[in-house]
Amino acid sequence: MTESAALFQRQAENSSIFTKVQTRRGFEYIYEQVRNAVAEGQLKPGDRLPAEREMAQIFGIARQSVREALRALEASGLVESRLGVTGGVFIRTGDPTVVSRAITDLASLGALSHASVLEARIILTSDIIRMACERATEEDFQKLDDDITFTEQQSKTEAGLERTAQIMEFYHILASATHNEVLVMLTDSLSQIVHLRLNRAGPKPSKDIAKVRRRILNHLRARDADKAIAEITRHLKRLEKVLVEAEKAKELELAASS
Amino acid sequence: MTESAALFQRQAENSSIFTKVQTRRGFEYIYEQVRNAVAEGQLKPGDRLPAEREMAQIFGIARQSVREALRALEASGLVESRLGVTGGVFIRTGDPTVVSRAITDLASLGALSHASVLEARIILTSDIIRMACERATEEDFQKLDDDITFTEQQSKTEAGLERTAQIMEFYHILASATHNEVLVMLTDSLSQIVHLRLNRAGPKPSKDIAKVRRRILNHLRARDADKAIAEITRHLKRLEKVLVEAEKAKELELAASS
């Protein structure tokens, strides 16, 4: 590349005068317009978009391109399609699992180190415990109690995927005690990453999970945040260690078989 | 609906024996297989998927359906398509903006209350400041310093969208001082929501933003986390108040014009 070409490239990337030449694909216009309309409040959950054939005409593009836009919007959790004469494309109510999925994907792609996730999880959980110690009602505690009891019962029977999913439920309930949707969502997202790793590396459920949780719950009921945080931190770090070992073992196993 | 029909519906929804009858659309198989392959580590960033025409044959579905799957994967930030003979569909490296976008969408859809976002933001920022006070290097501080200087200069000239985007940069740099990707990502996501609201309700940039930030930076350099947290908390709460008022004014304005 010549020097001037390099210059132009830098300009194209950085300057506001030269914008990068990028062929916008047809469906991107629809995607953007719908997304903006939602952001502006012009489209609200429950609202219906025009029929596919109609949108194709309105935007002046082929129906297939409209459908590609709809698939992108659907993957973003913004719309859903329903069949039949009363069907159509509707704006969805917000779905937090989209965020969990996105974060999990990031982890799958290796963009989030295990260390960062662990650290963030400890910090977030600590905050949540602190808030829960202030705000949680006896009803919140009772939900945690019931969940632990259920975990105890379930640990006696064999279980795979449902089991690890249930294990994550504890953190969801704990976060819910803060009555803050954002914190619940973030907690679920980070839990989800661990959930996936547990299923991959082979779940070796520790038997004393219920015991640890009972101790934490007791600290919570005593409104002793520091002790609860210490307990959960130790637990999370130990879990990470177990996970790393299981993953290492799995890797060796794979290397041996290939 | 008869009683037995209702029973079957409940069973179909809750039981693991009866699974809900749902017509899986063709593209969903591809979407899922690619996503699983990424989660399992069989597909890594840079890897190339078969050509569209080829995938259509492999999976036994029409090419258009393959494309719909690709659009969904693309919206999820997992793949990107490149044109030309050396093009194709490639697994992307993880892109944190997908998460920001998802969280912003949730807010747009009304699934996240402003109060929750504010509270979560204060908590998260406080944690970050605490960590930054422990870990930040002089280089990190210098970056913040430069950013504040830039903000000062920019505040003299008029600016719209770029301006508010630049205002958010401060939090990004601050979070980066923790050297934890997850915290950076979460910070960006919550900032993004406020960024959007600022642009909608009309940015009325307060002139003393730079002053507040200078004070915070001084506290950071003094490794005085508590004072920095107090300062940023006050600022964020004040910003929220201003935002709510601006939104209320905007709403009245709209009501009057219609």
Added chain:
DNA sequence: TGCGATCAATGGTCAAAACATTCGGCCCAC
């Protein structure tokens, strides 16, 4: 009145063709 058949609107799928982009390689002129 009830109920089954039919119809219409909608999303889901398929097929075929043409278009646009990119890059490697070939060939020609200098």
Added chain:
DNA sequence: GTGGGCCGAATGTTTTGACCATTGATCGCA
């Protein structure tokens, strides 16, 4: 020999048109 233009192959992009499948409303008949 070398530079530059032309061409072709592989790939994603877009269009057109047709048909299928689902769902609810409507009509007609008993």
